[in-house]
Amino acid sequence: MSTLGRVCESVEGHARFVADQVRRARQDAAFRAELLERWKAIRESIGTVRTPTGLELPALALPPIDEPGEIARILFGEGLPGEFPFTNGIYREMYRQDGGGSGHRAQEEPTRLFAGLGLAEDTNERFHYLTRHQRSIRLSTAFDGPTLYGLDSDADGVFGKIGEGGVAIDTVEDMERLFARFPLGGERLSASMTINGPAPIILAMYVAAARRRFGAKVVSKLRGTIQADILKEVQAQNEIIFPLEASLRFLGDMVEYTTAHLPRWYPISISGYHIAEAGATPVQQAAYTLSNGFTYVELFRQRGLDVDRFGPRLSFFLDCGLDLEYLALARVCRKIWAIALRDVFGAGERAQRFRLHMQTSGRSLIAQDFKNNLTRTAVELLLAYINATNSCHSNSADEPFTTPGEEYVRLAAHAQSILLEETGLFRHMTNLLGGSPGMQAVEQAVEHAILEEFRALDRLGGVLAAVDVRYQRAQIQAAAHRYEQQIADGTRPIIGLNRYTDPGEKMIEPKVIRTPRRQKQHQIDRLRAFKHRHAAKAGPALDALARTVESGGNVFAELIKTVEHCSLGQITGRLFEVVGRFRPSV
Amino acid sequence: MAEPLRILTAVPICDGHDSAISTINLEFIRHGLEVVYLGYHRSARDIVRAAIQEGVRAIGISSYNGGHIEFFSEVIALLKAHRASHIGVFGGGGGTITKADAAKMQHQGVDRIFFAGTPLSELTAFVKERYGKRRHATLRRIAVDSMRGRAASAARVIGITGPGGAGKTTLIDELVLRLLKARSEAQIAIISHDPSIVGKGALLGDRATMIYSQDDRVFMRSLATRGRAGGLSSETARWLRAMKSGRFDLVFVETVGIGQEALPFRRGLVDKSIFVTGPDYGSRLQLQKIAMLDAADIVVVNKGDLAGAATAVSEIEQRLAVNRRGQRVVSTVARRHRDPGVDRLFEEVSA
Numbered sequence: 001m002s003t004l005g006r007v008c009e010s011v012e013g014h015a016r017f018v019a020d021q022v023r024r025a026r027q028d029a030a031f032r033a034e035l036l037e038r039w040k041a042i043r044e045s046i047g048t049v050r051t052p053t054g055l056e057l058p059a060l061a062l063p064p065i066d067e068p069g070e071i072a073r074i075l076f077g078e079g080l081p082g083e084f085p086f087t088n089g090i091y092r093e094m095y096r097q098d099g100g101g102s103g104h105r106a107q108e109e110p111t112r113l114f115a116g117l118g119l120a121e122d123t124n125e126r127f128h129y130l131t132r133h134q135r136s137i138r139l140s141t142a143f144d145g146p147t148l149y150g151l152d153s154d155a156d157g158v159f160g161k162i163g164e165g166g167v168a169i170d171t172v173e174d175m176e177r178l179f180a181r182f183p184l185g186g187e188r189l190s191a192s193m194t195i196n197g198p199a200p201i202i203l204a205m206y207v208a209a210a211r212r213r214f215g216a217k218v219v220s221k222l223r224g225t226i227q228a229d230i231l232k233e234v235q236a237q238n239e240i241i242f243p244l245e246a247s248l249r250f251l252g253d254m255v256e257y258t259t260a261h262l263p264r265w266y267p268i269s270i271s272g273y274h275i276a277e278a279g280a281t282p283v284q285q286a287a288y289t290l291s292n293g294f295t296y297v298e299l300f301r302q303r304g305l306d307v308d309r310f311g312p313r314l315s316f317f318l319d320c321g322l323d324l325e326y327l328a329l330a331r332v333c334r335k336i337w338a339i340a341l342r343d344v345f346g347a348g349e350r351a352q353r354f355r356l357h358m359q360t361s362g363r364s365l366i367a368q369d370f371k372n373n374l375t376r377t378a379v380e381l382l383l384a385y386i387n388a389t390n391s392c393h394s395n396s397a398d399e400p401f402t403t404p405g406e407e408y409v410r411l412a413a414h415a416q417s418i419l420l421e422e423t424g425l426f427r428h429m430t431n432l433l434g435g436s437p438g439m440q441a442v443e444q445a446v447e448h449a450i451l452e453e454f455r456a457l458d459r460l461g462g463v464l465a466a467v468d469v470r471y472q473r474a475q476i477q478a479a480a481h482r483y484e485q486q487i488a489d490g491t492r493p494i495i496g497l498n499r500y501t502d503p504g505e506k507m508i509e510p511k512v513i514r515t516p517r518r519q520k521q522h523q524i525d526r527l528r529a530f531k532h533r534h535a536a537k538a539g540p541a542l543d544a545l546a547r548t549v550e551s552g553g554n555v556f557a558e559l560i561k562t563v564e565h566c567s568l569g570q571i572t573g574r575l576f577e578v579v580g581r582f583r584p585s586v
Numbered sequence: 587m588a589e590p591l592r593i594l595t596a597v598p599i600c601d602g603h604d605s606a607i608s609t610i611n612l613e614f615i616r617h618g619l620e621v622v623y624l625g626y627h628r629s630a631r632d633i634v635r636a637a638i639q640e641g642v643r644a645i646g647i648s649s650y651n652g653g654h655i656e657f658f659s660e661v662i663a664l665l666k667a668h669r670a671s672h673i674g675v676f677g678g679g680g681g682t683i684t685k686a687d688a689a690k691m692q693h694q695g696v697d698r699i700f701f702a703g704t705p706l707s708e709l710t711a712f713v714k715e716r717y718g719k720r721r722h723a724t725l726r727r728i729a730v731d732s733m734r735g736r737a738a739s740a741a742r743v744i745g746i747t748g749p750g751g752a753g754k755t756t757l758i759d760e761l762v763l764r765l766l767k768a769r770s771e772a773q774i775a776i777i778s779h780d781p782s783i784v785g786k787g788a789l790l791g792d793r794a795t796m797i798y799s800q801d802d803r804v805f806m807r808s809l810a811t812r813g814r815a816g817g818l819s820s821e822t823a824r825w826l827r828a829m830k831s832g833r834f835d836l837v838f839v840e841t842v843g844i845g846q847e848a849l850p851f852r853r854g855l856v857d858k859s860i861f862v863t864g865p866d867y868g869s870r871l872q873l874q875k876i877a878m879l880d881a882a883d884i885v886v887v888n889k890g891d892l893a894g895a896a897t898a899v900s901e902i903e904q905r906l907a908v909n910r911r912g913q914r915v916v917s918t919v920a921r922r923h924r925d926p927g928v929d930r931l932f933e934e935v936s937a
Contacts, residue, residue, distance in 0.1 A: 145600025145651045149627060157629040160656025161600045238602025238626050243923060278605050367681040367702040400681035400702065480605055481612070488705070497703060512684055514652075580923025583756065584625050586791040 002462035003294050003344065004454040010343035011336055011451060014085070018077040025068035032068045039071045042080070049096075049428045059096065061431045074435070078335070081388070081430050085338040087331050087443075088434045089388035090353040095426040116142030116166035118515045119523055120177035123167040128181065137182065137189040139224075140393075142166035143202075150198035150241045152569030153523045162523055163515035169202065170527045172563045175209040184210040185221035192225040192269075197241035197582075199228035200254045201571050204559035207262070211560075225266040225315060228254065231292040231463065232271050235472040236278035238584070241572060244467065246579035251296075252303050254556040259310045267310075268296065269317045269357070275472075276319035277363050279480020282329050283446060285319060287453035288472050290336055295463040297345055311341065311351025320384040320392070321361035322376065328443040330356055330387035331434075332450060358389040365400050369496035373397035378415050385419060385426055386433055392416065402512045470585050527567060537565040542574040549578045590620045590787060590810070591718055594642040596633050597626035598657045603650035606680065610648070613706040614713070615787035620810050625794030630660035632800040636793060637665070637673050638732050639805050641725035643717040644674035644697070654683050655690060662695040670728060671695075674717050678704070733805050735773065735833025743826065743837045744935055745856035747817060747878060750843020752862045753888040755792045756920040757928065758838050763798035764932045765836060774799075775829040776806040777822060778840040784813030792840070805834070817841035817850035826855070836935075846875045858935065862886045865898035873905045880909055884934055890917035890927055 001009075024031045047059045060081065065071060079085050082092035115126045123141065131137045145161040146153055147169045153162045162168050169175060183189055195202050203226050210218045230247040233240035240247055251268065258267040272280075272289030280288065293314065300310050316333070320326050337354040341347040360380035365373040374397045384392045394412040396404030404412070420426050433439060460466040467473075486492035493499045531538065541562045548558040562571055595611055597604050604626045614621050622640045624633060637645050649657060658677060665671050677683075678700035683691075688699035697716060700709055746754050758776060765772045776799060782788030790808035793799070799806060809819040818841055829837045841850045851859050861882035866889075867873060879885060885906065887898050899917050906913045914934055918927035 145653065149600045151600065157599050157631060157657075157660065158653075160653030160660075161598075161651065162653075164652030238604060243921070246923075401684065402682070477605070477608055481609060484609055484706075578923075581797050583759075583797055583921065584627075584795055586623065586625065586789075586794045 002458050003298050004291055004458040004462060006344045007291075007294060007336070007340040008451050008454050008458070010339050011447070013343065014339045015077075018073060021072040021076045022069040025072035035068050035071055035075070036066070038075070039066075051424055051428055057429055059429060060092070061429050061434070063435055078331075078435070081434075084342070084349070084352065085335040086353060087335045088431050090334065090355065090390070092430070094388050094430050095385065095420050096428065096430055115140065116144070117513055118163040119168055119519055120174045121180075122163070122515075122519075124178055124180050127179075135188060137186070138192070139179070139182065139189070140192040141178070141194065143193070143195050144168045147202070147568065148195055148197065148239050150201070150568055150572035152567050153520070153527050155569055159520060159524075162520040168520075168523050169205065170523070170567045170569070171530045172205045172208045172212070173526075173530060175202075175205040176212060179206075179209065185214055185218035185223075190223040190225070194227050195239075196227050196230055196233050196237070197239050197247070198568060198572060199226050199230075200250045200556050201559055201563065201568055202226070203228075203254060203258075203267075204556060205563045205568075207560050208563045219261055220263060222262050223264045225269050227269045227271060227317070229268055229271045229292065231295060231467070232275055232288070234467050234582075235275060235288060235292075236280070236476055237274040240582045242575060243580050243582055244464075246575075247582070248299060250555050252299060253554045255300055255310055256303065256305060257554060257556040259305060259313065263313075266313050266315045266355075269315050270296065271317040273317050273319040273359055275476060276321065276361065278476050279363075279483055280476045281479050282321065282323050282325035283449040283453060284472075284475060284479060286329055286333050286446070287450045287457075288476075289316065289318065290333060290340075290450070291454060291457055291463050293337065294340060294344075297341070301345070307341070307345050307347045308351055311345075311347050312353070314351075315355040315357065317357045317359070318389075319361050319363075320358045320380045320387070320389075321364050322380060322383075324442060325446055326380070326383045327386065328439050328446055330354075330358070330384075330389055331439075332443055332447045334388075336447070336450065356387075356389045357391045357393070358384040358387070359393040360384070360395045362395055362399055365395060365397065366494060366497055367400040369502060370397055370400060372496055373400070374411060374415070377412060378419070381415055381419055382425075388434075405513070473585070531567060531570070534565040538570060541565040542570065545571065546574055546578050549575065590618055590782075590785070590812075591714065592620045592622065592640065592642045593644045593646055593713065593717065594622045594624060594633070594637045594640055595646040595648070596624035596628045596636075598647060598649050598651070598653070599627055599629045600653075601649060601651035602626045603648065606650070606678070607646075607648040610646070610706065610709065611789060613710055615789055617710045617714070618785065618787045619710075619713070620782070620788045620790060622790045622808050623794050624800075625791075628800070630657060630664055633661055634664040634668060634670070635802065636800070636806070638668055638670050639729055640790075640808060641729040642673060643725065644676060644713065646713070647675070647677035649677060649679040650682050652682065654679055655687055655694075658691050658696050659694045668732075672724065676700070676713070676716075678709075729807070730828050730832075733775070733829060733832035733834070739835070741775070741830050741832070741834040741837045742858070743830070743839060743856045745839045745841070745851040745859040746862060747841040747844050747848070747850050747859070747882075748862035748886075749845075749864075749867075752843070752864050753918075753920045754840050754843075754862050755795055757862060757886065757888065757918065757931070758840055759796040759799050760920055760925070760928045761838070761932055761935060762796075762801075762804060764929070765936075766798065766801060766803060768932075768936075769835070772803065772835050773833045774804045775832065775834040775837040776804065776840065777825055777829070777838070778806065778808050779817065779819055779822070779842045780808065780810055781842045782810035782812050788812075805829070805832070811842060817844045817848055823855070844878070846872070847877055849877050849881055851881070858883045860884045860886055860931075860935075862888050863898075863902075864889045865892050865895040867898070870901050873901060879905055882913060884914045884916060884931070886931060887915065887917045888920050891919045891922070 025035050048056050049059050050056050078087035081089040116123050127139050143166040144163050146158045152170050153168050255267045258265045270293045272285040275288050276285040334354040338352040341352045360377045364376050377394050381394050394415050396408035396412045398408045457466050490498050545558050545562045548555055595607055611621050624636055674697045676698045680702045683699055748754055778792040780788050780790050788810035807825055811819050814820050859882045861878040903915050916931045919925045
């Protein structure tokens with residue numbers, strides 16, 4: 001049986017365990033007494049909070065029950081917030097700001113603002129602008145097309161793409177410029193990089209840039225995330241550049257290195273976002289993301305890494321759209337992940353926690369009557385926080401056209417502040433809506449459907465075998481096609497598109513930010529100067545890299561040296577010769 | 587019957603957004619178009635080369651990652667440089683291409699940019715209306731012209747056939763890589779086939795999975811069978827003649843996925859024939875029924891890393907032994923980079 005078969009068994013096994021506890025609670029007097037005692041103690045331990053209008057409420061919402069079986073079902077089946085299997089959340093206090101909450105959110109905008117435009121200096125300036133009032137500095141980087149595909153800015157045919165939709169990074173020097181005047185390794189700084197195919201090379205540049213500025217000791221202090229989720233690239237987003245096997249090996253080398261030397265780094269963000277954006281249903285998103293996660297755990301364990309060391313450094317990234325399933329999607333994911341990590345992989349509690357970042361759905365935003373996107377995003381944000389996500393990015397209403405402009409970026413950020421700080425929904429009580437009848441019904445249906453999808457993957461021989469026959473891809477494409485058909489025949493209402501369209505509407509042309517030609521040329525010129533300066537050392541550095549790949553050494557450790565003398569495109573070019581290129585499938 | 591309208595679709599370099607174009611491809615096919623799909627992350631050079639070789643009437647580009655003004659203008663300029671401006675260019679990119687951009691691009695020679703929310707029917711109607719009337723003869727002549735040049739000797743023709751999904755296309759691409767590397771002057775032609783029904787559309791998607799065959803030294807033509815049985819098209823022989831008198835050293839002919847009874851290469855059509863199969867052909871008895879095992883010069887057991895591959899090789903060897911023709915059996919893993927099995931196959935093919 002493949003891992004997924006065992007995951008299904010563990011989830012079902014857990015359901016049987018819960019049913020047993022419920023029965024025991026009803027039949028076994030001693031157990032019942034113990035349970036009621038525990039329930040009473042929990043109730044008594046919950047503090048009270050006072051709303052601005054003076055109403056007193058418990059800080060943690062529990063259902064008003066005293067039936068022992070039901071108590072057992074809650075304690076064992078979903079767990080209190082912060083308790084196995086973490087259905088209600090991975091921490092006891094989620095967004096509370098008074099009483100026991102961490103309270104840090106009140107002083108800053110609780111968002112990770114995605115930035116990346118033009119050259120490294122432009123993005124650096126934007127980073128400084130975005131973080132000027134923030135206590136924690138969270139730098140979230142988008143890269144331009146050539147960088148995402150491992151090409152240099154002077155590669156044939158990419159001129160128009162330089163600095164579009166993200167920042168152009170060719171060399172370690174660009175990486176230094178990108179984070180200039182930021183205290184890398186600082187306690188309050190974390191950098192996140194959204195890149196996959198060439199992720200190990202880009203992270204190596206980040207490490208090398210930090211060392212150049214702060215010395216070798218900074219490495220163990222670096223905090224941040226790199227997406228590096230290569231499985232979802234094959235299934236949905238198409239930004240994989242090396243063959244899958246080689247990509248997974250480079251990833252494994254990187255995770256091994258960060259686990260040992262960058263203990264505060266999140267070396268992979270297992271992402272359903274792009275799977276959903278490519279057209280997957282919410283259930284497909286959850287099933288493929290979780291199953292990809294299990295595959296990574298299995299691969300890293302196979303190379304001898306300890307799940308209790310790398311497990312707590314895995315994080316997840318899910319899309320939050322408007323479909324009903326999103327009411328409980330993350331709740332189910334947390335539960336399945338926790339059970340599987342404990343019962344299939346023998347992981348401890350820290351690795352059982354499903355650390356989650358969400359983002360509102362880009363696909364749900366449309367160009368027509370685009371200000372409606374503010375409402376869509378607000379509803380999605382509400383769903384994300386009802387799901388007890390650990391952080392969330394809210395999209396800007398102008399995203400269907402362009403890299404978001406400042407006005408809409410600010411509105412998107414403030415939507416979160418309004419939800420978390422202005423409204424009382426999340427700041428006083430934890431677990432406001434958890435366990436409501438509707439949510440339970442959705443939860444059960446979603447869990448059942450996810451396990452069905454696991455079984456389908458299992459029958460194909462597991463995730464990698466399914467990738468091989470393009471299963472996930474085909475399923476996602478079929479779902480995307482159904483979605484389009486539903487829009488066309490009106491069974492999926494989209495306001496402003498297939499309902500209540502404004503006949504007089506002229507499409508508003510928002511301001512678009514583009515990188516000027518002369519900037520693009522400047523990037524090419526300095527890249528060429530870098531190559532010229534390092535001409536003598538680049539060849540030997542690439543040879544050493546190729547030898548490391550061939551001999552089975554740690555490629556990431558070598559890349560940290562290679563990037564000192566070689567550009568991104570030089571490195572990928574050499575690696576293509578050694579391991580080949582990714583072959584797309586249609 | 588009128589020839590189906592042929593167009594080429596692609597997603598630009600450094601752009602992997604293939605969701606929209608996949609849906610559009612299906613819609614085009616449903617309306618009887620033959621779509622040569624080049625895939626995502628494709629350079630303007632690759633797109634224009636393929637458009638000329640394939641003799642399409644228009645190029646449709648789906649761009650979501652920015653840089654579209656430069657990219658489309660590069661495509662237009664390259665078409666002009668190759669005297670192929672008769673090939674139309676249209677495209678779209680959801681909301682990423684603004685009205686102002688579109689006006690600029692249309693001024694530069696793009697026929698039409700479609701915006702978010704355009705019904706698929708409008709797109710299809712435009713393509714049929716705008717490109718439905720061009721003459722085929724011109725397109726064919728230009729494609730044939732691009733094959734001109736002198737080969738060192740007459741081109742050898744290698745026929746490659748086998749069941750669908752055996753890895754024929756990947757094998758050809760890997761052989762092309764080896765030949766391009768081994769001989770700096772080598773020129774290669776490829777005819778690939780995809781099945782279609784008379785008067786219906788077809789997705790010609792082999793190019794999308796080929797990485798190394800998008801090269802100035804490679805000419806490729808994708809043919810739909812248009813209802814013809816047997817694995818080839820009624821045009822195959824004609825193209826083969828044109829290729830033989832062109833600049834090529836080697837020509838590959840790839841059939842559609844074939845059944846057990848098929849013998850796609852009639853006498854004299856190819857110089858050497860290769861039958862490609864996976865190890866999953868079923869029981870030993872099934873082998874007796876495969877006609878190509880008697881006809882092929884080389885039998886390739888691809889996916890040699892799968893369980894059962896060694897058994898498959900020995901069963902096939904025994905099956906071929908009775909033929910006493912010196913047929914070769916080669917085990918390959920085409921999807922593996924620098925696979926020694928493909929190296930051996932390359933030697934056999936070059937021999």
